Amino acid sequence: MPSVNIDGVAVEFQPGEKIIQAAGRVSNHIPRYCYHEGLSIVAQCRMCLVEVEGQKKLVTACSTPCADGMKVNTTTARVKDAVAGVQEFLLANHPLDCPICDQAGECSLQDYSFKHGEEDTRYDFFRRTYIDVDMGPSIKKNMNRCIHCTRCIRYCDEVGQIHEMIAEQRGNNTEIITIDDQPLRTAYAGGLADVCPVGSLTTKDFRFKKRVWYLKTSEGICDGCAQGCNITHSQDSGLVFRLEPRVNMEVNKWWMCDEGRYGFHHVHSPSRVMGPTEWKDGNPKSMLWGEAIASVRSFIQGAKSIAFLVCADATLEEAHALQKAYPAAEFFSYSPTVMASSEDQPLDHLLRRKDKSPNLKGLEAAGFKAYSGFDPKKYDLCFFVSAGKVRPPYGLAKLAKKAIGLGLFLKEELSGYQFILPGPSTYEKAGTFVNFKGMKQSFKPSIAPVGMSRPLEMLLSALLEAPRKVS
Ligand code: SF4
Ligand code: SF4
Ligand code: FES
Numbered sequence: 001m002p003s004v005n006i007d008g009v010a011v012e013f014q015p016g017e018k019i020i021q022a023a024g025r026v027s028n029h030i031p032r033y034c035y036h037e038g039l040s041i042v043a044q045c046r047m048c049l050v051e052v053e054g055q056k057k058l059v060t061a062c063s064t065p066c067a068d069g070m071k072v073n074t075t076t077a078r079v080k081d082a083v084a085g086v087q088e089f090l091l092a093n094h095p096l097d098c099p100i101c102d103q104a105g106e107c108s109l110q111d112y113s114f115k116h117g118e119e120d121t122r123y124d125f126f127r128r129t130y131i132d133v134d135m136g137p138s139i140k141k142n143m144n145r146c147i148h149c150t151r152c153i154r155y156c157d158e159v160g161q162i163h164e165m166i167a168e169q170r171g172n173n174t175e176i177i178t179i180d181d182q183p184l185r186t187a188y189a190g191g192l193a194d195v196c197p198v199g200s201l202t203t204k205d206f207r208f209k210k211r212v213w214y215l216k217t218s219e220g221i222c223d224g225c226a227q228g229c230n231i232t233h234s235q236d237s238g239l240v241f242r243l244e245p246r247v248n249m250e251v252n253k254w255w256m257c258d259e260g261r262y263g264f265h266h267v268h269s270p271s272r273v274m275g276p277t278e279w280k281d282g283n284p285k286s287m288l289w290g291e292a293i294a295s296v297r298s299f300i301q302g303a304k305s306i307a308f309l310v311c312a313d314a315t316l317e318e319a320h321a322l323q324k325a326y327p328a329a330e331f332f333s334y335s336p337t338v339m340a341s342s343e344d345q346p347l348d349h350l351l352r353r354k355d356k357s358p359n360l361k362g363l364e365a366a367g368f369k370a371y372s373g374f375d376p377k378k379y380d381l382c383f384f385v386s387a388g389k390v391r392p393p394y395g396l397a398k399l400a401k402k403a404i405g406l407g408l409f410l411k412e413e414l415s416g417y418q419f420i421l422p423g424p425s426t427y428e429k430a431g432t433f434v435n436f437k438g439m440k441q442s443f444k445p446s447i448a449p450v451g452m453s454r455p456l457e458m459l460l461s462a463l464l465e466a467p468r469k470v471s
Helices: 019-024 077-091 108-116 151-159 191-195 289-301 316-325 360-365 456-464
Strands: 003-006 009-012 049-052 071-073 139-141 165-168 175-178 201-203 216-221 230-236 239-245 277-280 283-286 306-311 330-334 381-386 403-407 419-422 431-434 440-443
Touching: 003 019, 049 077, 077 108, 151 165, 151 191, 191 201, 191 239, 216 440, 277 289, 289 419, 289 456, 306 316, 316 330, 316 360, 316 431, 316 456, 330 360, 360 431, 403 456
Parallel strands: 003 071, 306 330, 306 381, 381 403, 403 419
Antiparallel strands: 003 009, 049 071, 139 201, 165 175, 216 230, 230 239, 277 283, 277 419, 431 440
């Protein structure tokens, strides 16, 4: 395999690879603004300048292909001087905004300034100033901070595949806008905040909510559809603040959709049922766990036939625990948008799927029957299991002779249930989903169960335990 020598280290490369990619494999991070692995290369910020032996001028590492035997230097005084110059140029118009900027703590401009920039500014002139602009439901633009890298324009063209962002005017007056100032149409607008290397494009959902250095992250799988995008949950003190894509080249590459990105607010909804609850005379009544378990257990003991309607965001582990606990019961899976995984199909060119549940394929493989065959009137007792974002069809519980809700329910959905035993959302548990391709993907909890919620496995074993005598 051909190799290139980067700062004295030989690095093998695939034909066509650029210097910045080869350097990344030997942890030699070359600073970059306009370059993003998932976007086309434009080589316009000049932040990635490096020296190639035998070439008079510095070259851009993001656009220069590796050649066999090529010698590259990324740390010479000439390179350092040039990179510091680019940094100073980009800061000429940048406000001293870091204390109030949401990007602070994860801003390339801030990081590179510290590493490659000068301590002082020589710039005494007015900086150009714009007001913040709303770019639709997802994104807010602060043009003062923009460094004209054009990642956002390429993101809309290449990832969202809608030509809706452009650079207007030139030079100092360059402004990034949507065409005719229209709201963004892409279903992937939140990704603009991910690709923007500075705090120019931020999501309205996360803006001003939390300084990023307080956030703790964990690896999750989105429960918004059958794609199973790999994501990162960020939380602090048990509150989830944002979701971001995690790179998995086989599933979602660098991206996720807005529906998935913002689809976590039910976790901390004030309407969420936080403790065991009885629905009595049209009103919810809080119970102690002991009372609730004893009441539900007496229902189970009196029932000759039991069915479980399980929303297809239950994990494989939860599905198996249910089957093990009640081997004689009938199990049905439920997705809000399809009866069976065979009806699933792509909703666009990128990621979104018609099946708005993350584990229908997994429940089917575990032997759960299709929702179309479920008739709540047929059974003495029905359990409705809501294990994440999906909840059973509203009003269905009223058709059952007796209905118990297990999992995450909202107060306005309680009519028809005799009891609710609250369980965790996807963020509060570990488990495995099977995506539409049949890939098993495991995830970890990011927060402890909210309120008095208990893991499903714990509820099942409490229900199966022999009742304790109170002396
Ligand atoms: S808004 Fe952000 S991504 Fe777009 S050009 Fe400016 S700095 Fe780059
Ligand atoms: S495409 Fe589906 S799995 Fe991916 S982020 Fe969107 S809702 Fe979540
Ligand atoms: S990262 Fe290479 S020119 Fe911008």
